[in-house]
Amino acid sequence: MKKSHLLALIAIAAAVGIIISTTGDASSYVDFQTASVMAKEGNLKSIHIVGELKKDPSGQVLGLEKSADNLSFSFLLIDEQGNEQKVIHQEPLPPDFLRSEKIVIIGHYVSDIFLAEKILLKCPSKYQDNTLKNT
Secondary structure (H helix, E strand, C coil), X not given: CCHHHHHHHHHHHHHHHHHHHHHCCCXXXXXXXXXXXXXXXXXXXXXXXXXXXXXXXXXXECCCEECCCXXXXXXXXXXXXXXXXXXXXXXXXXXXXXXXXXXXXXXXXXXXXXXXXXXXXXXXXXXXXXXXXXX
């Protein structure tokens, strides 16, 4: 066997090994109920949960609490199944947080509270065409 063929096989084997090792660490999208069950079973890997902020009928966000130093905050999130959960994030409030349509939180449960390690926001797009066109 030529050295170039041997090197190619080693490179392919290394690539397959890297792919297999990273897929085991990949997080998944679940709801709060599933995430809670996973945590009680001892599974503490990071998971994604999609939801919306809890709001009153006038559109005001309910349950938002900032720490005294503004370096962390908590909020109420309602997942896509309608489950409500308190979420704590140990970083400052993102600028467009209150305007977001959907929120993806990445984290895990600690006791009965979800600890978000990362927050992804889907805000109303400034590129949406809000004008009505006559046809």
